[in-house]
Amino acid sequence: MFKEYFKFYKRMNTLDQNSDIIDFSNVVNTELIKPKELKYLTYNKEKLDDLGLKRDLSDWNCYEILNIPGLIFIKNPFTPVGQKYWIKRCIVDYTKKPNRLNIDNHHFFQPGEDWWTTVNKTNNVKLRDQLRWATLGYHHDWDTKVYSESAKDEFPTDLSDLSKFITKWLQFPNEFMAEAAIVNFYHPSSTLSGHIDHSEYNLSAPLLSISFGLSAIFLIGGHSLDDKPTAVLLRSGDIIIMSKESRLCYHGVPKVLSPKNDQDYNYDNEWEESFKKYMQVTRININVRQVNNVGND
Numbered sequence: 337m338f339k340e341y342f343k344f345y346k347r348m349n350t351l352d353q354n355s356d357i358i359d360f361s362n363v364v365n366t367e368l369i370k371p372k373e374l375k376y377l378t379y380n381k382e383k384l385d386d387l388g389l390k391r392d393l394s395d396w397n398c399y400e401i402l403n404i405p406g407l408i409f410i411k412n413p414f415t416p417v418g419q420k421y422w423i424k425r426c427i428v429d430y431t432k433k434p435n436r437l438n439i440d441n442h443h444f445f446q447p448g449e450d451w452w453t454t455v456n457k458t459n460n461v462k463l464r465d466q467l468r469w470a471t472l473g474y475h476h477d478w479d480t481k482v483y484s485e486s487a488k489d490e491f492p493t494d495l496s497d498l499s500k501f502i503t504k505w506l507q508f509p510n511e512f513m514a515e516a517a518i519v520n521f522y523h524p525s526s527t528l529s530g531h532i533d534h535s536e537y538n539l540s541a542p543l544l545s546i547s548f549g550l551s552a553i554f555l556i557g558g559h560s561l562d563d564k565p566t567a568v569l570l571r572s573g574d575i576i577i578m579s580k581e582s583r584l585c586y587h588g589v590p591k592v593l594s595p596k597n598d599q600d601y602n603y604d605n606e607w608e609e610s611f612k613k614y615m616q617v618t619r620i621n622i623n624v625r626q627v628n629n630v631g632n633d
């Protein structure tokens with residue numbers, strides 16, 4: 337069933353004809369979702385500013401999807417300035433060494449040069465659009481799917497702090513240790529086929545998935561490909577947390593919407609031309625994972 341739905345959404349061009357997609361900006365399918373009640377958390381407002389988050393937690397909207405236990409959705413908790421901060425971090429910094437990129441072996445760069453500098457110096461749109469992923473911390477091994485101590489670099493402190501804050505606010509009992517991240521770069525024709533992320537040794541810690549730029553349809557099913565999946569619209573700034581049962585559910589991205597098919601795509605024009613141009617054709621997803629059990633490192 338997952339594959340059939342995946343194909344269906346992949347072929348879909350406009351949003352409005354399909355009411356089966358949960359859109360948290362326009363909550364109509366209320367029987368499928370429930371607002372998540374959270375107890376008061378004492379926090380430091382300056383810390384939220386530093387993380388690019390809206391400083392008043394009562395402005396945050398968080399939901400559970402009832403048929404997928406453990407799946408949590410946070411409607412864009414970022415400020416416009418915060419979104420730009422994280423988008424720039426992904427484009428400019430997380431693509432630098434020691435992080436690994438899908439284009440590392442293509443010999444595009446001179447020694448010491450990085451992807452974004454090269455793209456802008458040479459105006460190379462082809463090179464720009466060839467970037468598909470960057471891995472941070474423990475580097476995901478796309479072939480063996482095994483995390484190894486010999487393929488590990490320092491994890492960015494800001495992204496670790498952001499992940500810790502979100503999971504603390506959601507009242508997960510243990511402090512979240514951000515140890516590995518994949519930053520995915522998508523274009524309107526990109527898809528990510530159905531998979532389960534099970535390489536982490538710790539599967540009881542939640543997985544955080546933060547999206548920026550173009551909107552996308554996120555499809556999440558059950559533990560088997562035979563289970564019927566649910567489609568969720570993800571817009572810039574939205575966060576999905578996969579915990580408990582949903583942590584090992586099949587999921588994928590059948591569709592990235594181009595701005596012309598997404599009337600609500602609210603593009604911020606107030607920044608440099610190079611970022612503006614890139615983000616008109618790009619969706620960025622930061623997927624943060626805890627790899628180890630605490631005390632195991």
Ligand SMILES: O=C(O)CCC(=O)C(=O)O
Pocket residue numbers: 518520528533545547554587588589621623
């Ligand atoms: O892009 C997304 O929303 C999901 C990415 C994902 O599932 C992954 O990187 O494992």
Ligand SMILES: [Fe+2]
Pocket residue numbers: 531532533587
């Ligand atoms: Fe995934």
